[in-house]
Amino acid sequence: xxxxxxxxxxxxxxxxxxxxxxxxxxxxxxxxxxxxxxxxxxxxxxxxxxxxxxxxxxxxxxxxxxxxxxxxxxxxxxxxxxxxxxxxxxxxxxxxxxxxxxxxxxxxxxxxxxxxxxxxxxxxxxxxxxxxxxxxxxxxx
Numbered sequence: 364x365x366x367x368x369x370x371x372x373x374x375x376x377x378x379x380x381x382x383x384x385x386x387x388x389x390x391x392x393x394x395x396x397x398x399x400x401x402x403x404x405x406x407x408x409x410x411x412x413x414x415x416x417x418x419x420x421x422x423x424x425x426x427x428x429x430x431x432x433x434x435x436x437x438x439x440x441x442x443x444x445x446x447x448x449x450x451x452x453x454x455x456x457x458x459x460x461x462x463x464x465x466x467x468x469x470x471x472x473x474x475x476x477x478x479x480x481x482x483x484x485x486x487x488x489x490x491x492x493x494x495x496x497x498x499x500x501x502x503x504x
Contacts, residue, residue, distance in 0.1 A: 371425045374493040375399060375406060378440055378500050380482045381431040387482070388503075391454045395485035396427055398452030403487055430500035437481050443496040444486050445476070454483035 377392050400407055408424035444451050457470040457480065486493055
């Protein structure tokens with residue numbers, strides 16, 4: 364078994380607006396990363412199994428880095444993510460008022476791209492492209 368550290372050439376980043384309540388940060392992060400795993404099978408590792416043979420679901424194969432930023436920085440990151448065609452998931456402030464997937468999708472569909480009130484964004488891609496997309500954000504405390 365190798366003891367060399369594993370370095371990934373890709374990155375998973377979640378960018379949260381810095382004015383969210385703690386419960387909102389957790390909720391938004393959970394929703395955002397769920398979108399990546401559904402469309403990008405390469406981000407998912409192997410299933411887990413404990414010493415008694417009990418199996419557990421697979422998870423991401425690499426860390427998820429969580430950042431925070433102002434509304435303006437989040438909006439700029441969204442523009443950069445779109446311009447680079449990076450796989451992404453979004454969460455808007457409107458989604459806090461809905462209670463199901465159908466209403467969530469309708470709330471996003473009702474707003475033009477440039478007018479979305481973003482509170483969170485998840486992005487996956489080559490490390491350098493993701494770093495450039497989240498430029499100006501800081502690691503979540």
